[in-house]
Amino acid sequence: MYQHNRLTANNFNFFSKLANFDYVLMACILLLGFISLATMYSTDGGKILFHTKSHFTKLIVFTIMMLIFSFINIKFWFSIGYFFYVIIIGLLIWTYLFGIKSSGSQRWIDLYFINLQPSELMKICIILCLAKYFHRMKLENVNSLYAILSSLIIILLPMGLVIVQPDLGTSLLISISGLAVLWFAGINHKYFIYTMIGFLISLPFIISFLKPYQKLRVLTFLNPDRDPLGAGYQIIQSKIAVGSGGIFGKGFLKGTQSYLEFLPEKHTDFIFTLFSEEFGFIGSVFLLLIYAVIIYRIVAVGAQSRSYFAKLFCYSFAASIFVYITINMSMVLGLLPIVGSPLPIMSYGGSSMLATMTGFGIVMSAKVHSQQSIA
């Protein structure tokens, strides 16, 4: 019971917490924040306008929030796992019933001071919830029917609520985050393979259930030149922007594609396009490198953590972040059909940043309290 004694001796005072802080991760996040701010400034046409100001405010607020979260004991995050999940499910139901309708979807709830997109928060919440669910479970029980079914329900419930918004992209990302936890929790890899095969077989049926605009996106992905001024416009213009950037890029504030408004959604999903046009291949690889370091640090925090919960959370969160980045970039680079998925931190959007920063906060907390074990 040596460990136990040592634990009780550890009081986690402020300075030891500060010493345990992951400064590399912190630096990367701040650097990313700075880059995103500069890019946002460029999307505003080289002026400090609405998007830049708003993004800046959010960055400051959520970074402070992240820092506060890092000083909260990991045990706390463990304890609120289910509660948090229930709250977000509640918010999703609220969204379904009373959400703000805009351009054909109902994704937002009006919190008077801020419009919140609960589906974004669900991306982080589902990891927290499932990590807690699997924390205590014995490995042999993990593959029991009961465990699999209940964890699937935990995933499918928010997925369904998000699909009806409708927001296929986010619901997919939620399910991927959830599945990542299941994967790390040790669910038999056969199930994953079977699911994959089943998914591929049922793909034609799924497509037949898709909404017309979603079918169009798939068709456009397969052949963007089908309708270059309509459905294919986004992806063609995005590829042109990235491709024309070249090795060194067109220079900061000199991206003609974005400046002349050829780029769609340049503040949100397509922000990487603008960055890539202005900073070229070298800039893009640098950005990817920052993300890689962030992901690496998160994994490293997980590896250092004593508690299984923290490990599960960190690994799954790292995988999720990686999936977000991959999906966003693949979409922008014409490797995947267009699904709404923001680039973490870079994209404009409060809820997404709130979710990501919360995730970082919990990771940071796991780092600070890496020696904390959870009973």
Add this chain to the structure above:
Amino acid sequence: MINSSSDNVKKLNSINRRMFITGSVKFFIMIGLISRLFFLQVKENKKYLTLSDKNRIREWKLAPVRGEFHDYFGNVIAGNFEAYQLHIIPEQVEDFRYVIYRIKDLLELSDKEFKRIIKKKNEIKSWETLIVSDNLSWKKFSKINNHLYDLNGVKPVISISRNYPFGSNFTHVIGYVSQANEQDIENNEAIKKNFVPGLKIGKVGLEKSFEKQLIGSNDIERYEVNAYGRRISQLEFQKGEKGKSLRLTVDTKVQQLSNELLKDQAGSICVMDIYTGEVIAMHSSPSFDPNLFVFGISQDDWQIIRNDPMKPLVNKTLQGNYSPGSTIKPIVALSALENGIINTNFTVNCRGHKHPLELYGQTYHCWKKQGHGFMNLRNAMKQSCDTYFYEIARKLGVDRLSETAKKFGLGKEVFGNLFNIEKKGLIPSTQWKKNALGQNWVLGETVITGIGQGYIQTTPIQLCLMTAQIANGGYKIYPKIVMDDENKVSPIDKFTPLYKNSMNIKIVQDAMFASTNEVRGTSYRSRIDDPKYQFAGKTGTAQVKKITEKDRELDLKTFQIPYEERDHALYIAYGPYKNPRYAVSILVEHGGNGSTTAAPMAKKLFKTIIDRHQLRESINYKKYLDI
């Protein structure tokens, strides 16, 4: 507890193993993303850079400024003027209906015009320019400008357009321009390259022949545009080049005189320099105003021109195939002399209508009822005795005649392919008849060919060339109408003699002199005694229809015959006789008699031409002095 801790170890092993798998997958995906970036940004960079430029840079072409036509003295005969136009780009207009009705009021457009504009608007794309009016008066233009505050999106434009200051005077030389149609664009590379909506191109005449030189090149404006096609900034303005201006050999004064002389008559006048081949004037009457065509001719004007019985659209100088009548006689005489059939003393007795020449039952009458009596070559030419020429033609044969005629430029295009409308005329021969009609030549046909009737057909410009080549002593010349035509290679056989014996030419020249300047000559009344202006010529009266016995008995005066049946009046001449320089051919359709209708015109012409000779020469000297 032990159980639980061993379970923990197992769990940790499992999670770490899976983390390792995930990490490797992540690594490869990351490599994949970077390679994709590399592919797009490095490998395919050029392609996307071009696409990006295509996206953002848009070119606007402006209509090129057309080269001018100048006469020999540098006067502009086809120039450019500033046309006041009104353009609308429909998508830039907030309330199109309002604006267009407002314009209708301001410009006092008729309902017909208004409908046409609406129709045009529906045909074009909303971002294309709609030309509401292409040639506004200054008054209306300023009116529009005063109301611009209220006409959002309407653009008053000053554009350069074709102008023919001499109106109908030069129509059949330079032609006219009008809006290019699809066929024009397809057939001409230069037009295709420089095409902008509303581009005016040459439709006929030299305007068409020299399209390539005249058209010039577009001004090009390059703009950076945003995704919505809105111009953000001008990147470049590339000034186009004005088309090359062409100097013609034509003298405006003489051309105008030709117009006056043929006023209200159908016909043609050509004047040519007998040494250089420069065409001093070339007119076909009636003419029409080419300015009407520049902005699209109205239906009414078009019908008037089209239905005119005198056929203004036909260029009679180049396209008119006419029987040369007696104007062919110098060639017949020359041919007979050259081939040694006759000499100057050869005589034929012309005994009038009671004793016509008879061949195989056909009779051939001289024009003079009483007959001319004994005729030698000089007298026969002077009095245009038909019987004499029947006889020498019969002796000569059509083949030898046609050989000489062809040598002097009859039977083929004078300007080559310069005017694609030019007709060849027809110089018959036995071979020709066999090939074309499948029949054998009949002697009677030779006889009438001798007085320029029957199959033989010539254009007025050919007659002019023929006269010029007789006048210059029988040397080959190549007529030209454009000075310094870079396309034209100077022919090697220029000034080669067309005769076997130069005496023969002298004899013919002398006979033509007699015809004009001696008593009983057919054009004696049109002579000028002053040696400075004295000219020699030959009249001709080409029958349009066969003269029957009944006609001969009636012996009607010209004005008593219906217009279509009257003879064509012709006259060919050159002067001054002592030191010849200019040749003239005149044709008046249904003008009656050559000596009464055509020859007097020559008198007036020579006066002007020779008066202007000094001036014409001085222009050339000046050119050398300038250097």
